[in-house]
Amino acid sequence: MDPRTSAQDVMRCDLCETAVVQMHCDTCLVNLCNACVGQHVISDESKKHEIVKFQSRKSTPLYPRCTTHNKQQCTMYCNQCDIPVCTKCIASGQHLSHRISEVLQVVEEKKNKIIKELTELNETIYPTYQDIASDVQNTMSQLEKEYGDLSTAITKHGEDWHREIDKLVKKLKAEVDEMKNTQLQTLHKHLDEINKTMSDIKDEIDSVEMAIDTNDLSKLFSVTSNVHIYTNLPQKLAPSPLKFISEKIHGEKLSKLFGALSFSSLTSDKHGYSMKTTQKSPEAGSSPPVKQLLDEPETVATIDTGYGELYNVACLSDEEIWTSGNGSTMKLYSINQGSLLKSITTKSGNMPSDIAVTESGDLVYTDYYDRTVNTVKNEKIEEVIRLQDWIPRNVCSTSSGDLLVIMDSDDYKPTKVVCYSGSTEKQTIQFDDKGKSLYSSGSYSRYITENRNLDICVSDWGAEAVVVVNQAGKLRFRYTGHTPAPKNKPFNPLGITTDSQSHILTSDYYNHCVHIIDQDGQFLRYIDCGLSEPYGLCTDTNDNLFVAQRENRKVKKIKYMC
Structure with a gap:
């Protein structure tokens, strides 16, 4: 065959490689000339060779072989078992009362x-x-x-x-x-x-x-x-x-004088692309529907957790919440039934300082005395971060899957927020643009959350303020409470969370209420609902608020928006 003209040559028999193809074996997918058909059939008599004209190739259905009855073709299909079956399978009564269809139809x-x-x-x-x-x-x-x-x-x-x-x-x-x-x-x-x-x-x-x-x-x-x-x-x-009185040059001071790089990251937006289509479809807005605050918030459920003292609550879903208190056990509760679904004990046996739930549904907790941040996946505890010279306090999971951890130094003087991707440190937030510490010193409780606009919000008990910085760590505002306060006590914020409207909600421990402020720090209203010593907070996807109450050990589910 001339290679220069082979691309235009007619198809040849796969056996003799000289005669023009006239027939085709649908069983073996072999092209044959008339003379080679018999030779091909007798070459493997264990098969039933379906010989058809070349123009009709691949027209013969090749039924699957039955795994139970050897050599039997499965011409039928059991819809209930979702498998092809042969006539012997049906006759054996194995698929009695099951809906049977022809394989070709399926x-x-x-x-x-x-x-x-x-x-x-x-x-x-x-x-x-x-x-x-x-x-x-x-x-x-x-x-x-x-x-x-x-x-x-x-x-x-x-x-x-x-x-x-x-x-x-x-x-x-x-x-x-x-x-x-x-x-x-x-x-x-x-x-x-x-x-x-x-x-x-x-x-x-x-x-x-x-x-x-x-x-x-x-x-x-x-x-x-x-x-x-x-x-x-x-x-x-x-x-x-x-x-010559010289200024000592060290990296941090020189960096401040020379200039520094602002924080940068690759953010993930699962709504960033839309499927290409030729059909008209309603526009998909990335903003949530506007909701209004209720005139009177109402308690819709109460869950007794059984702790000596209850501190933290985190939503796993709209039906389930994780809680932690003064013991080493973290408990998962059904919201509607109020029943205990699961218990996890910390690896060290220490009380968890804080708990959070990641975007993928894993539980995260901080261990103050062990200096670790840990995740719980399929009830197995994995150490993610281990600190030296610093003590992890509170934690939250961001929309991008990172972890924000509040930590104190060993002497409780500096306090900072560190962003981690896995166990890798991405960003540290500690000072404002004048070099002053953003957060108070001392062994105070400080809760943290990320707002929908990617602001980082910290409730700072020692400073009696909510401190909000943007994604780059630059101070946006400090909220120091609203007067008159329900109990006329100082503002001592603890738990903090946000909702679909970018509202910031923080518990006010001594005033037995929750403050709602907007994303720019303007006071909107109080939530009372008979709260007693409110501690940790979280919200679900329907903007229901969950409040962990310390002394009475109960979580209240509160509806405050419509």
Whole structure:
């Protein structure tokens, strides 16, 4: 066969490779000429060879073999067992009262479904992914440009600094030379005066010695002593040289002076892309529907947890909540039935400082004495973070799957918020733009949550304030309570949570209520509902509020929006 023309050649028999194809074995998927059909059939007599014309190839259905009755073809299908069956299976009574269909009918339905899905893959899904890939490529190109511009700006800023430093060094050295010359001139003049006096003293000595050696008495009487003049010694000039008082250069201070990079991250938005379609569909808004606060919030459920003291509550779903108190056990409760579903004991046996639930539904808890942050997956505890010189306090899970951990130093002086991706530290939030600590010092309780607008909200008991920073860690506002307070007590916030409207809710322990403020720190209202010493808070997807009450050990579910 000429390779130059083989692409245009007719198809040849798979056996003899010379004759033109005329037939096809649908069983073996082999192309045959008329002469080779018999040879192919007898080559493997264990099979039932379905020989058809080449134009009708793949038209013979190849039924699956029965796994129970060997060599039997499964021409029927049991819809209840969801498996192909043969006639012997049906006759055996194994599928009695089950709905039985013909395999070809089920295959046809399956084929239609597959064709429909294939059409969707070809016409909708694959083009959508092409657009997404193009968008990611464009984003990468833009990112390359932006980071290139950023590097150029940093280099230029460094060159500006070098120029200014060179000018400053030149100016300081000129001042040093000028002061040196001035003081040297003064000392030279002073030295000349001393040398002149020394010359006068030498002349005086010579004159006196000559008078003593002569026998001329008149010369001796003419000698006048000037010793008293020379005993008045000249002043001592002790120049005080200039000193260069240098500022010690260390990384943190230099970084603040030179400039620092703001926090950056790759955020994940599962609603960021929409499926490509040629059909009109209603617009999908990313903003939640607007809800209004109820005039009178109402308690819709109460769950008794049985702890000696109850501290924390976290929503697993709209039907289930995790709780923790003064023991080492974390309990999962059914909200509607109030029944205990599951208990998990901390790995160390210590009381958990705080609990949270991740986007994937895993439980997270902090262990104060063990200095660890742990996750519970399928009832197995896994240590995620272990700290040194710092003590983990409270924790929350962000919309991107990261963990925000509040921690105190060993001496309880600095307090900071650290963002972790897994066990990797991504960001530290500790100071405002004036270098002052954002959070109070001391072993106070501080709860943390992320708002819908990605603000990071901390209830700071020691500061009697709710401290809110943006995603980059820059202070947005401090909320210090509202007057008059229900019990006229100081504002001591504990638990904190947010809802679909970006409201911030925080428990006020001594005033036995919950404050609702908007995302900019404006007070909206109190929630009372007979609360007693409210501690931890959480909200579910329907904006119901759950309040852990410390002394009475009960969680209240409160409806406050409609």
